Amino acid sequence: MAGPDRPVQLQRLRGSRWVGVARTPVRRGRWAVTLRARPGATAYRVVAPATRAGGRRLPRRASRVRTVHATQSAALEVRPATLVGEEVPLRVVALPARAGRPLLLEQLRGGTWAEVATLRSGAAGAAAYTLPGGTTRTDLLRVTALPWRGAPATTSPERTLDRAPRALPRVGWPQEAFPVNRTQVTVVDVPQELEGPVEVFLDGVRLGRATRCPASAETEPCASGGDPTDPDALLRHTFAWDTTLVPNGPHDFTARTAGRHGRLADSVRVTVLNAVPDAVPTGLPEGFSLETVASGFTLPTQVEVLTGDSALVAEKGGTVRLVRDGRIDPRPVLDLGDRVVTEGDMGLVAMAVGPRFDRARVSGDLYLGWVHHDEGRPTTFPTVQNQRVSRFVVRNGVADPRSERVLLGGAPAAQCEDDADARRPGCLPALGTGHTVDDLLFAPDGSLFVSVGDGILVEGDSSLNLRAQDLDTALGKVLRIDPATGRGLRGNPFVRSGTPLTSHRARVWAYGLRNPFRMTRNPRTGRLYVGDVGNGATEEVDVVRPGANFGWPCFEGTVPQDVDGPVCAALQADPRSVTAPAWSYPHTERGGSVVGGAFYTGGEYPPSWDGTHVVGDYAQGFVSQLRWDARDRLVGEPVPLVSPEASGAPVAFEMGPDGRLWYVAIGGFEPGSGQLRRLRYAAGCQPGEYVTELFASTTPTGTPTGTPAARRCDREPGGSWGAGAPDPALPADGFAVRWTGRPTLPGGTYRFSATTDGALRVEVDGRTVLERAATSGPTATTSEPVRLGSGQHRVVVEYAHVSGEASLALTRDRVGTAPTVRLTAPWSGLTLLDGETVDYTAVASDAEDGPLGDDAVEVLAETVHYPVAGGATSTPHSHPAAVRPGRSGSVRADGVHAPGRVLMRLTARATDSSGWTSLSAPVWLCVDGNRVGPCVPHGAGGDGGGDGGDTLSR
Numbered sequence: 012m013a014g015p016d017r018p019v020q021l022q023r024l025r026g027s028r029w030v031g032v033a034r035t036p037v038r039r040g041r042w043a044v045t046l047r048a049r050p051g052a053t054a055y056r057v058v059a060p061a062t063r064a065g066g067r068r069l070p071r072r073a074s075r076v077r078t079v080h081a082t083q084s085a086a087l088e089v090r091p092a093t094l095v096g097e098e099v100p101l102r103v104v105a106l107p108a109r110a111g112r113p114l115l116l117e118q119l120r121g122g123t124w125a126e127v128a129t130l131r132s133g134a135a136g137a138a139a140y141t142l143p144g145g146t147t148r149t150d151l152l153r154v155t156a157l158p159w160r161g162a163p164a165t166t167s168p169e170r171t172l173d174r175a176p177r178a179l180p181r182v183g184w185p186q187e188a189f190p191v192n193r194t195q196v197t198v199v200d201v202p203q204e205l206e207g208p209v210e211v212f213l214d215g216v217r218l219g220r221a222t223r224c225p226a227s228a229e230t231e232p233c234a235s236g237g238d239p240t241d242p243d244a245l246l247r248h249t250f251a252w253d254t255t256l257v258p259n260g261p262h263d264f265t266a267r268t269a270g271r272h273g274r275l276a277d278s279v280r281v282t283v284l285n286a287v288p289d290a291v292p293t294g295l296p297e298g299f300s301l302e303t304v305a306s307g308f309t310l311p312t313q314v315e316v317l318t319g320d321s322a323l324v325a326e327k328g329g330t331v332r333l334v335r336d337g338r339i340d341p342r343p344v345l346d347l348g349d350r351v352v353t354e355g356d357m358g359l360v361a362m363a364v365g366p367r368f369d370r371a372r373v374s375g376d377l378y379l380g381w382v383h384h385d386e387g388r389p390t391t392f393p394t395v396q397n398q399r400v401s402r403f404v405v406r407n408g409v410a411d412p413r414s415e416r417v418l419l420g421g422a423p424a425a426q427c428e429d430d431a432d433a434r435r436p437g438c439l440p441a442l443g444t445g446h447t448v449d450d451l452l453f454a455p456d457g458s459l460f461v462s463v464g465d466g467i468l469v470e471g472d473s474s475l476n477l478r479a480q481d482l483d484t485a486l487g488k489v490l491r492i493d494p495a496t497g498r499g500l501r502g503n504p505f506v507r508s509g510t511p512l513t514s515h516r517a518r519v520w521a522y523g524l525r526n527p528f529r530m531t532r533n534p535r536t537g538r539l540y541v542g543d544v545g546n547g548a549t550e551e552v553d554v555v556r557p558g559a560n561f562g563w564p565c566f567e568g569t570v571p572q573d574v575d576g577p578v579c580a581a582l583q584a585d586p587r588s589v590t591a592p593a594w595s596y597p598h599t600e601r602g603g604s605v606v607g608g609a610f611y612t613g614g615e616y617p618p619s620w621d622g623t624h625v626v627g628d629y630a631q632g633f634v635s636q637l638r639w640d641a642r643d644r645l646v647g648e649p650v651p652l653v654s655p656e657a658s659g660a661p662v663a664f665e666m667g668p669d670g671r672l673w674y675v676a677i678g679g680f681e682p683g684s685g686q687l688r689r690l691r692y693a694a695g696c697q698p699g700e701y702v703t704e705l706f707a708s709t710t711p712t713g714t715p716t717g718t719p720a721a722r723r724c725d726r727e728p729g730g731s732w733g734a735g736a737p738d739p740a741l742p743a744d745g746f747a748v749r750w751t752g753r754p755t756l757p758g759g760t761y762r763f764s765a766t767t768d769g770a771l772r773v774e775v776d777g778r779t780v781l782e783r784a785a786t787s788g789p790t791a792t793t794s795e796p797v798r799l800g801s802g803q804h805r806v807v808v809e810y811a812h813v814s815g816e817a818s819l820a821l822t823r824d825r826v827g828t829a830p831t832v833r834l835t836a837p838w839s840g841l842t843l844l845d846g847e848t849v850d851y852t853a854v855a856s857d858a859e860d861g862p863l864g865d866d867a868v869e870v871l872a873e874t875v876h877y878p879v880a881g882g883a884t885s886t887p888h889s890h891p892a893a894v895r896p897g898r899s900g901s902v903r904a905d906g907v908h909a910p911g912r913v914l915m916r917l918t919a920r921a922t923d924s925s926g927w928t929s930l931s932a933p934v935w936l937c938v939d940g941n942r943v944g945p946c947v948p949h950g951a952g953g954d955g956g957g958d959g960g961d962t963l964s965r
Contacts, residue, residue, distance in 0.1 A: 012508030015038035016346075016459040017059055017064060017069060017543045018059070018060070018062070019057055019058065020032075020054065020057070020058050020059075020060065021055060021056075021057055022056050022057070022058055022261075023053060023054070023055055023056035023299040024053070024055075024056075024076075025922070026041055029058075030057070031057070032780060034072045035918055036514075036571055037940060041448075044793050047733075049539040050133070050342070051079075051081050052078050052079070052080075053078065053079050053081070054076050054077070054078050055076070055077050055078075055079060056072070056073055056074050056075070057072055057073070057074040058071065058072070058078070058178070059072045059073075059075045060072065061566060062214055064550060065199040065297065066699060068293065069158075071549075075488075075680060075865055082106075082108050082128055083105075083106070083107070083156070083162060083163060083165035084105070084106045084165060084167075084818070085103070085104070085105045085154050085155065085156040085165045085167040085169045085177065086103070086104045086105075086107075086154075086167050086168075086373070086496055087100040087101065087102075087103050087116075087153060087154045087168075088101060088103070088764045088844055089101040089102075089105070089142075089151060089152060089166045089170050089172055089173065089844075090411060090841075090842055090843060090844060090847070090939070091170075091173060091842050091939055092172070092173040092174075092175055092841075092842050093123075093169065093172065093173070093174055093175070093370055093873060094175055094176075094177050094838065095144070095145070095146055095148075095174045095175065095176055095177055096144040096145070096146070096177065097144050097174075098141050098142065098143060098144050098634045099137070099141065099142040099144075099172065100139065100140075100141050100142075100717070101116075101139075101140055101141075101142055101152075102137060102138070102139050103116065103130060103132075103137065103138050103139075103140070103154040103688050104132075104135075104136050104137045104361065104898070105132055105136045105156035106136050106777070107134070107135075107136070107164070108134065108135050108136030108137075109132065109136065109159055109160065109162070110132060110133055110134045111131050111132065111158065111159075112131065112132040112156060112157070112159040112162075113130070113131060113156075113157040114129070114130040114131070114132055114138055114156055114157070115129055115130075115150070115154065115156075115157055116128045116129070116130060116140060116152070116153075116154050117153050117156040119150075119151040119152075119169075119417065120152065121735035124153070125535070127152075128140055128141070128716055129508070131377055132156075141642055143902075144612075144621065144687075145174055146174070147174060148169070148173070148174055148175075148272065148676055149171060149172070149173055149174065150174065151169055151170075151171055151172075152167055152169065152170050152172060153167050153168070153169045154166070154167045154939060155171065157718055160848075161873075164183055164214070171362055173272060174275070174922075175205045175272040175273075175274055175287065176202070176205060176272060176903060178201070178202035178204055178205055178933045179202075179274055179277060180197070180201045180205060180209060180267070180274060180275075180276040181200045181245070181267050181276060181277070182197065182198070182199055182264060182265065182266055182276055182277075182278075182279045183199065183200045184196070184197060184198040184199040184232065184662060185197065185249075185264070185277070185279065185281050186874065187280055187281075187932070188277050188280045189282070190233055190281075190283075190284040190698070191254050191281050191282070191283055191284070191919030192250070192254055192256070192284055193253075193254060193285065194249070194251055194253055194254070194324060195251070195252055195253075196232060196249055197211060197221070197249065197250045197251075197252065197264065198232045198247060198248070198249055199211065199247070199248045199249075199746055200245035200246070200247055200248075201246045201248060201251070201268060201406075202245060202247060203244065203245075204247075205268040205272065205273075205274055206268055206269050206272065206273070206345055206759075207223060207246075207248070207268065207269060207272075207653065207886070208220050208221070208223070208248075208268075208269050209221040209223075209248045209250075209266050209267070209268055209269070210266065210267045210269070210278060210945075211250050211252075211263070211264070211265070211266045211267075212255065212265050212266070212267065212944065212945045212964075213252075213262055213263070213264055214257075214263050214792060215263070215875055215887055215914075215916070215935070215944040215945060216253050216260050216885075216887070216944065217944075217947075218250065219250060219252070220582075221248035221249060221250035221266065222248060222249055222250065222251070222756055223246060223247070224246075224247040224248065228455040230961065232247070232249055232250065233247055246653060247919070248266075249606045252514065253416070254283045254285060255285055255548075257283055257716035257875070258283070258656050259283050259284055259285055259510065259821075260282065260283060260681075261280055261281070261282050261283075261473070261681060262280070262281055262282075262283055263278045263279075263280060263933050264278065264279045264280075264281050264283075264931065265277070265279070265839070266934070267840070267944060267945055267948075268760075269948070269961075270948075271301035271549040273840075273948050274526055274830055275320065275839045275840030275842060275935060275945055277839055278839060278933050278934075278935070279932055280664070280930065280931075280932050281369060284922070289745055291335065291338065291858040292656070292657070292797070293650065293653060293654055293656075293657040293688075294651055294654030294657060295652065295653060295657075296789070298650070298692055298693040299572050299616075299689060299690060299691065299692055299693075300544070300690075300691050300698055301653065301657065301688055301689075301691075301698060301809070302688060302689050302690075302691045302698045302699050303686050303687070303688055303753075303755060303803055304322070304334065304337060304673070304686075304687045304688060304689055304803075305324075305334045305337050305338065305540075305686070305687045305802065305803055306684070306685065306686040306687070306749055306755060306801070306802035306803050307339055307340070307543040307684055307685065307758075307800055307801045307802030307803075308324055308326055308332065308678070308686065308687070309326050309327075309328060309330075309627075309822040309894055310326055310328065310350075310358075310360075310677055310678070310891055310893070310894070311324050311325065311326050311327075311357075311676075311677055311686075311687065312325050312326065312327050312329040312358065312359060312360050312661055312662055312663065312675065312677065313325040313360065313362040313445070313450075313662075313663045313675065314362075314665055314673055314674070314675045314687060315360060315362055315363060315364050315372075315665070316666075316668065316669075316673050316930055317368075317370035317373065317666050317668075318370055318371065318668060318669075319667065319668060319669035320335065320336050320337075320669075321332045321333070321334060321335045321336070321373070321550050321672065321707060322667075322687060323344060323362065323364070323373075323377075323410075324601055324675065325359050325361075325362040325379070326340075326359065326428055326685075327350060327358035327360070327891075327893060328351065328357060328358060328359070328894065329350065329353070329358065329359045329381065329469060329877070329892040329893075330343045330345070330346045330359075330559065331343060331344040331345040331346075331347060331359075331377070331379070331410070333373060333408050334687060336805060337546070337753050337803050337805050338569065338776055338777075338803075338804075338805065338806075339800075339802065340408065342408075342600045344373075344410050345377070345403060345405075345409075346381075346406060347359065347379075347381065347408040347412070349384060349385055349645075350383060350859055351381055351383070351384060351893075352382040352390045352396050352415070353382075353383060353390075353893030354390050354391055354392070354444055354892055354905075355443070355444020355445050355805070355874060355892060355894050355905075356383065356444055356445030356446075356447070356468070356890055357396065357441065357444060357445060357447055357910060358382060358384040358536065358660040358893060358944065359379060359380075359381040360380060360447060360448065360449060360450075361378075361379065361380030361381070361400075361448050361449060361450050361451045361461075361462075362377070362378065362379055362380070362451065363377075363378045363452060363453060363459070364376065364377055364378070365377075365378065365402075365453070365494065365830075366453055366457055370404075370406060370668075373405060373407060374405055374406050374407055374408075374555065375403070375404075375405060375540065376402050376403070376404060376405075376406045376494075376675070377402070377403045378400065378402050378403075378418075378451050378459065379400070379401050379403065379409055379451075379791055380398070380399075380400050380447070380448030380451055380461065380909050381398070381399065381401070381442060381448065382396050382397075382398050382447050382448075383397055383398065383399050383400075383420070383424070384396070384397070385397070385423055385424045385425070386839075387723070388424055388425070389661070391532025391903045391905065392443055392444065392846075392903075392905055392907050393432055393435075393442065394422055394424075395421070395427060395428045395440050395441065395442050396424050396440070396441045396442075397420050397422060397427045397437075397438060397440060397441070398418065398419075398420045398439040398440075398441055398447050398448050398463070398466075399417050399418075399419055399420035399439065399448075400417075400418045400419040400448060400461055400497070400601035401415045401416065401417050401418065402416045402418060402494070403413070403415055403416075403732045408500065415687065416741040417497070418492065418494070418496070418497030419448075419461065419485065419490075419492070419497050419518075419801035420438065420441060420448075421437045421645075422435060422437030422438050422548050424440070427439075427440040427767075428440070430474075430475065430478075433466070433478055433482070433485075433486060434479070434483045434515065436513045436514060436515065437645060437953050439463065439485050439486065440466055440486075441466045441467075441929060442466065442467050442468075442469030442475065442705040442905055443467055443507065443908070443910070444890070444905070444907060444908050445464065445468040445526070446464025446466045446468050446526045446891075447463070447464055447466070447469060448461065448462075448463050448464075448467050448468055448531045449462045449463065449464055449528045449529065449530075450462045450525050450527070450528065450529050450607070451532045452531070452532065452539075453494070454491070454532070455537075457494070457830055457836070457892050458491050458492065458493065458494070458500055459491070459492050459494040460489060460490065460491055460520065460530060460539060461489070461490040461491075461492060462488075462489050462490075462528075462529075462530050462541060462586070463485050463486055463487065463488050463489075463490065463527070464486070464487065464524075464525065464526040464527065464528075465478060465479040465486050465487035465524070465525055465526070465563065465564070466478065466486040466487070467486075468907070474576075475741070476525075476563065476564035476574075477564060477566070477574070477576065477578055478562075479522060479523050479525065479563050479564060479581075480517070480522065480523055480560070480563075480578050480582075480610045482505055482516045482522060483514070483515055483666065484517070485515045485518060485739045487522060487523060487524045487563060487662045488515075488518075488519050488520070488521065488522045488524065489519075489520045489521040489522075489524065489527060489539065489804040490518040490519060490520060491503055491518065491520040491540060494517050496519065497517040497558065498518070498842070499512045499513075499514065499515055499516075499517025499519075499817060500513040500517075500778075502510070503517060503519065503520060503557070504520065504557040504558035505516065505517070505519050505558070513553055515609065516899075518555055519560040519579070520540075520555070520558075521555045521556070521558065521560070521561065522540075522559075522560055522561070523556065523559075523560040523561040523562045523563050523565075523589065523590075524541070524543050524561050524563055524884050525543055525544060525545065525546060525564070525567075525605075526543060526544035526565040527541045527543050527544075527553075527796075528542055528543070528544050528604070528606060528607060529541070529606050529607030529608065529663060529664070530542075530555075530607055531607055531608055531609050531610055531624070532570040532610070533610055533624070533639065533643065534612055534622075534637075535622055535639075536643055537640065538555065538556070538643050539554075539555040539606075539855075540552060540553070540554055540555065540593075540610075541553045541555055541605060541607055542605040542607030542623065542626060543561065543563070543592075543605070543607055543610065544603070544604050544605055545567055545568065545598070545603055545605075546564075546567050546572075547567070547598070547604075548568070548570065548596060548597060548598055549567050549568035549570070549592075549595050549596070549953045550594070550597075550598070550604070550605040550625060550628065551592035551593075551594065551595040551605065552592060552605065552637070553590065554593045554643040555747075556590070559590040560588065560589055560590060561589065561590050562580075562582060562589035564579070565578065565582045565583055565589070565590055566583075567580035567763070568591075568595045569586075569592070569595075571583045571586075580614070583875075585726065588761070589892055593639075593643060593644070594637060594644060594645050596647075596649075599631055599878075600878055600879065600885050600886050601630050601631045601632070601878060601879040601885075601886045601887075601888060602630040602631070602876065602888060603628060603630050603631055604629040604630040604631075604888070605626065605627075605628050605893070606627040606628060606629055606661055606662055606663065606664065607626065607627060607664075607666040608624055608625045608626035608627060608637075608664045609624075609665050609666050609672060610622065610623070610624050610625075610666065611623050611624075611666060611672065612666050612670075613624065613670065613768065614666075614669065614671060615669070615670040615671055615691070615692050615694070615746040616670070616671075616690075616692050620636075622637055622638070622639075622640070623636045623637065624637040624639060625652065625672055626638075626649075626660075626663055626664075627653075627661035627664065627674070628889070629660055629661060629662055629677070630888040631655060632654075632655025632658050632661075633651060633652075633654070633655050633658065633956015634651075634652045634653035634654070634658050634661055634674075634800075635651050635652050636650040636652050637649055638651065644954075645872070651805040651818045656660070658676065659676030659677075659684075659686060659688070660676055660677050660678065660679075660888075661674050661675065661676055661677075661927060661952070662675050662676075662677045663675040663816075667687070667689065668884050668899060669689075671689045671691060671692075672689060672690045672692055673687065673689040673690075674687075674688055675687060675691070675787065676688055676931065678890075679873075679889065679891065681930065695723065696724035699726075699752075699754070699755075700724040700725065700726060700752065701724065701725045701726070701728055701750040701751060701752035701806075701808075702722070702724065702725065702750070702752065703722065703723045703724060703725045703728075703748060703749070703750050704708065704719040704721075704722055704738065704748070704749045705719055705720055705722070705723075705738045705741055705747075705748050705750075706719055706720060706741075706746060706747040706749070707720045707741055707742060707744070707745075707746055708745060708747070709747040709770075709811040710782075712770070713747070713769070713772070713784070713785065713809070714747075714770075714772075714809065714811070715747035715748075715749050715809060715810035716747075716912070720738070720740040720741055721738045722740070722742045723738075725750060726749035727821075728752075728808040728810075728819070728821050729808075729818075729819040729820055729821045730767055730818070730819060731818040732817040732818065732822075733816055733818075734815070734816060734817075735817070736812075736817065737817075743812065744812065744813065744814040744815075746811075746812050746817075747809065747810065747811040748809070748819075749807065749808070749809050749810075750806075750807070751805070751806070751807050752805075752806050753803045753804065753805055753806070754803070754804060754806060755802065755803050755837050756799055756801070756802070756803075756804055757801055757927075757928065758800045758801035758802075758926045758928045759827070759925055759926045759927040759928075759929060760796045760797065760798045760799075760823040760826040760827065760925035760926055760927070761796070761797050761798075761799055761823050761824065761825055761826065762793055762794055762795075762796055762797070762824055762826060762827065763775075763780055763781045763793070763797070763821065763822070763823050764791065764794070764821070764822050764823070764824070765781060765783075765791070765792055765819065765820065765821045765822075766790065766791045766792075766795075766817060766818075766819075766820045767783075767789060767810065767821075768785065768786055768787070768788055768789050768790075768812070768813075768815065768817065768818060768820060769785050769810050769811050769812040769813060769817065769819065770783065770784050770785040770809075770810070770813075771783050771792075771808075771810055771811075771819070772807075772808070772809045773794070773806070773807070773808050773821070774805075774806070774807040774808075774809075775797060775799070775804055775805070775806055776799075776804050776805055777805070780794045780795070780797050781793075785811065785812075785813045786817075788816075789816075789818060796826055796925075798925065798926045799926065800926060801928060819965045822838045825925075825927065826925055827857075827859050827923070827925045827927060828857070828858045828927070829857075829858065829927050829928075829929045830855055830856065830860070830863060830867075830921045830922070830923040830927060830928075830929050831855065831856055831921075831925075831929060832854070832855035832863075832871075832919050832920065832921035832929050832930070833854060833855075833919070833932065834851060834853050834855070834917055834918075834919050834931050834932075834934045835848070835852050835854055836850065836851060836852040837849050837851060837934060837936065838934070838954040839933075839934045839935050839936075840935060840937065840946075841936055841937065842936075842937040842938070842939055843904035843915075843936055843937070843938055843939065844904065844938075844939050845904060845905070845906045845907075845910075845938055845939055845940065845941075846903065846904065846905065847903070848901050848902070848903045849901065849902060849904065849934045850899065850900070850901050851899065851900060851901065851902060851917055851934075852898060852899045853868050853869060853870060853898045853919035853921075853922035853931065854898065855867060855868050855898070855919070855929075857921075857923040857927075859924070860923050860924050861921065863921050863923065864898070865898050866896075866898065867921055867922050867923065868896075868897060868898045868919060868920070868921050869895060869896050869897075869919070869920045870894070870895045870897070870898075870900060870917060870918070870919050870920075871892070871894050871895070871917070871918050871919075871920070872891075872892050872895065872902040872915060872916075873889045873890060873891045873892065873916045873917075873918075873939070874889070874890040874892075874905065874908055874913050874914075874915060874952075875887045875889055875890075875891065875913060875914050875915070875916050875917065875944065876890060876908060876909050876912060876913050877889075877909075877912045877913070877914075877943040877944060879912070879940075879943075880912045880914070880943065885939070885943075886911065887943070887944065889916070890908060894920075894934060902915065902917065902936075904936060904938045905938075906938045906941050910940070911940060911941055911942075911943075912941060912942070912943055913938060913941050914935060914937055914938055914941055914943060914945075914946050915935070915936035915937075915938065916934070916936070917934045918931055918932075918933045918934075919931040919934065
């Protein structure tokens with residue numbers, strides 16, 4: 012609009028008369044107003060009334076008339092399947108939204124559409140209804156938005172609701188927790204009202220198709236099959252599979268019938284226990300072993316090694332824990348509790364201690380990168396969250412939550428919702444389920460590097476991914492900041508005269524990254540190295556120079572991506588403006604998730620290790636060595652270091668002051684699976700063995716004295732030596748032996764028992780649990796009950812012999828029985844709409860305690876991600892959210908992480924008063940449109956409808 016400032020009015024044609032809609036004084040240019048769409052066609056114009064300005068009379072002016080056509084639409088949202096007799100929630104929506112509009116819900120009956128109910132829409136155009144339970148096997152439904160205030164009628168697309176039988180296939184063998192080995196024959200019994208064939212799955216991956224037993228079978232296991240002429244009989248199917256294809260330990264086994272009404276059986280947790288406990292090779296070079304420093308963490312994400320025997324470990328749920336001498340301190344260093352958003356990959360992911368941190372006293376500045384939860388704000392997609400980097404003060408192993416100083420991202424999330432808000436200095440918005448603050452690393456000059464994902468984990472939305480190319484946001488960047496203030500630093504590549512140091516631009520060191528998960532520094536060249544997690548094809552390790560642009564989302568690795576707009580067009584026209592990966596590798600059937608790793612700086616390992624770079628991959632499971640030259644170029648090929656079967660899902664690496672490589676294995680929900688590990692070389696006993704020290708003398712009370720006359724390694728304490736001694740270096744009488752080890756034990760209450768002639772002391776985690784003086788002959792003694800958590804425990808046994816026959820037999824036994832726990836709702840195989848919330852319920856009991864309450868039960872909800880859409884045999888990896896306390900709650904079915912390639916898995920865990928812990932069999936929840944794993948119906952395409960045979964392989 013040209014000319015001086017003047018008021019204008021937007022008008023709408025009502026019948027034959029123009030009526031005002033909005034009026035505002037404006038300056039030259041454009042102005043905008045948002046209106047609710049009206050039914051049908053509406054004519055609009057802009058009028059500038061006659062007025063006077065600057066002593067001049069300005070005539071009335073009117074714009075051309077423009078007609079807006081509002082598209083009528085109706086939609087019916089309902090689960091695609093339910094059980095016979097079960098009520099079904101559904102939602103209907105009519106647009107444009109008009110409160111009170113009648114909505115007719117109809118069902119096809121005998122070829123004619125019949126009314127089910129007439130609903131009234133709310134202000135947003137939606138209405139909810141609960142469809143009564145039915146007996147028909149398939150319902151066809153639709154909704155019609157009836158004519159309303161000038162709007163014509165419109166009918167939704169038809170939706171099919173399958174009502175499956177309540178009958179379930181049943182895994183008859185193996186039974187729950189039963190150990191299996193070698194070739195295992197599995198038995199599945201199927202009610203006749205369900206359709207064959209039967210597909211079987213292990214850990215969500217298709218094993219193959221079971222074979223139906225012939226009716227005339229006279230040998231087991233088919234001899235117990237039902238009579239097909241009996242309508243109530245169960246038809247037996249069998250399937251033989253090789254258990255050596257999977258590691259020893261617990262696994263989930265389930266089966267699915269075929270056809271439209273295919274049902275997923277309740278899962279059975281089986282334990283694979285082949286004869287050779289070390290059948291899975293570690294892949295380690297000769298002389299190396301993996302040592303579990305501490306176990307029992309809940310989804311550990313990061314480690315800061317303090318001394319040779321102590322470390323801080325961050326857990327995804329917001330807790331920082333202190334490990335000393337293999338023990339996890341029961342008192343957390345810091346617990347952020349419900350202040351942390353833990354959906355998907357969000358949570359507490361990054362941690363570092365300040366350069367002046369007193370590692371012996373565990374005191375100083377602690378830096379954390381996490382996703383903050385604003386009280387009362389929804390935590391699930393599509394609500395935007397805000398990330399932050401905070402500093403806390405730790406004194407003697409305890410951090411005061413009130414000492415928090417927010418360095419990045421302190422704004423309320425509500426102020427960071429719009430796309431443009433990402434440029435606000437206090438905003439690090441995150442939408443979806445991940446790509447948040449990934450790592451923190453101090454430089455030698457005391458500055459703090461912060462790696463930040465692009466803040467968007469919603470496939471297909473490249474417009475938000477493009478914030479990685481916007482220097483005025485912190486997303487998709489490596490930042491370099493002042494650790495005292497959070498401001499950018501002079502000398503950063505995009506700081507110019509007049510650039511505010513509080514701006515994101517002043518903080519940027521490098522950009523164009525998708526998810527820079529873990530950083531490390533090459534001590535030889537001083538360069539920063541980053542592992543950037545790829546999208547669908549490539550993982551990469553980048554050498555970071557100031558100002559570098561790594562190209563995301565215009566490039567993945569070196570491959571141009573299909574992203575519209577001038578930013579990517581310019582970069583793809585000049586690929587030399589983008590820094591290529593220093594090393595990249597393709598995704599496999601497991602996908603890919605690179606973990607940036609650590610450089611070996613010398614210490615315990617052979618000289619050939621000096622300067623090598625250890626990296627890993629969470630999804631593929633490997634740990635490998637890389638070697639770089641003085642110009643940061645890769646030398647040779649990566650050298651495998653730890654096999655995927657033995658690595659335990661690595662998520663963070665660090666060189667310790669003891670000259671060893673430490674790393675975090677995030678594990679899962681299995682008690683003790685979250686571990687802190689380190690790589691040991693040659694000297695000393697192997698993990699799981701006891702260090703045995705043999706002494707030639709003791710004190711009168713039986714304590715070993717002096718320097719050990721000999722040392723060795725034993726699998727367990729004890730022995731029978733008759734009239735002699737356990738080593739030629741010892742006298743036949745008056746000797747002593749000390750065993751020190753760290754056995755890994757399941758949680759529970761234990762009693763230690765010993766039969767011996769000598770003086771004995773047994774210490775567990777620094778506490779004496781059994782002590783007795785020497786006797787004239789072997790006598791038995793038993794400790795009081797000792798409660799121990801899942802994980803490693805330091806056990807010291809001291810035995811002192813006086814004279815005569817020498818022997819020690821030491822045992823430990825768990826007291827009581829394991830609790831039982833199962834999920835009673837929802838039913839396994841339920842298909843939910845994307846974004847739908849469903850309630851879950853768990854029940855648990857114990858023979859000694861009776862029914863267990865909310866304080867004894869937890870539930871883990873996981874997103875299981877399959878790299879291949881439509882496949883049942885591709886190997887998935889898990890994205891675990893935080894553990895949820897209590898027997899009941901709700902979980903949201905969310906396919907946003909990888910549309911078409913995910914399902915949900917729920918598992919409950921119960922702990923009785925003795926500390927004994929049990930897991931339920933999982934419940935698998937399908938997400939509408941995601942046909943993967945056990946959610947692939949037979950004959951639906953992909954590889955779920957194969958013709959039998961074993962599809963699981965090494």
